[in-house]
Amino acid sequence: MSPKQLRGEVTSELLLDTALRVFAASGEQGLTVNAVIRESGVSLGSLYHHFGSIDGLIATLCHRWLDRLLGELATALRESGSAREGIAAAVRAYLTFVQEHREPALLLHSPLADRKSMTRGKEFRDAQEARISEVGLWIRLHIESGELAPLPLPLIESLVMGPVVAVARRSLSGIDDVGIDEAARLLPERIWRSVRA
Structure with a gap:
């Protein structure tokens, strides 16, 4: 260089x-x-x-941290032995990311990031294609093995990540009624019940 x-x-x-x-x-x-x-x-x-522009700076910043988060989720899934273990590992990885990287998590869960992803959703998704494909492949393999319900991939993603994102947003906004550690302990089994075959 x-x-x-x-x-x-x-x-x-x-x-x-x-x-x-x-x-x-x-x-x-x-x-x-x-x-x-x-x-x-x-x-x-x-x-x-x-x-x-400032928008380009913000978009790059969001991409950087989203890529890191998706990478940690993909690693958690890849290193798991079963679909059930993968769901639990992904929930823990996401919530650990929120605890360990509070400032980037605040950005990724902000209305600013929401607006950017809504208006530039395809661009954001294309930029994360490799990570998203890895997660999608993991889901498809576990559907084919009979461990996960034969649902469309976006629906499985929503069933798994929806509750986790909601807990992260509550925690980041200062609402302390459910701690991240408690959610990491309780959510995996409840989520697993919603996506198992």
């Missing part, structure tokens, strides 16, 4: 890290070009050069 490429990579990383910190501290309203530039010390021209 040339020195110029290395500087560009360092600048990109600094902008992404700064944008996440600004979002965590100030929310969506505070995540502005001026705030990121001020906090990072990077020029406006550099932000536009690397990301095209």
Whole structure:
């Protein structure tokens, strides 16, 4: 890597890290070009050069952390011996991610990320295709083996991830009526009952 490429990579990383910190501290309203530039010390021209706009910066940041989350889910599924174990491992992996990466989890579960995924859903899905395909393949294999109910893949994804995402959102919003540890203990079996063959 040339020195110029290395500087560009360092600048990109600094902008992404700064944008996440600004979002965590100030929310969506505070995540502005001026705030990121001020906090990072990077020029406006550099932000536009690397990301095209604040929306490009936010989209890249969301993609980065969504890819990491999906990677952890795919690993949990891949390392499980059965469909039942995979469901439990995926629930635990998701909730562990939320506990260990609170700031990125806040972003991924925010109305900002929801709007981006609704308006640019195909783009987001295409960018995560390899991870999503790996999860889909795991589901199909377990449907074919007779462990999972023969339901459409999006429905199985919704039955598995819907309750987990709901718990994550409650926890991230400060509602403490169900702890993440308790949910990680109780949800896998209830979810398993909804998707088993």
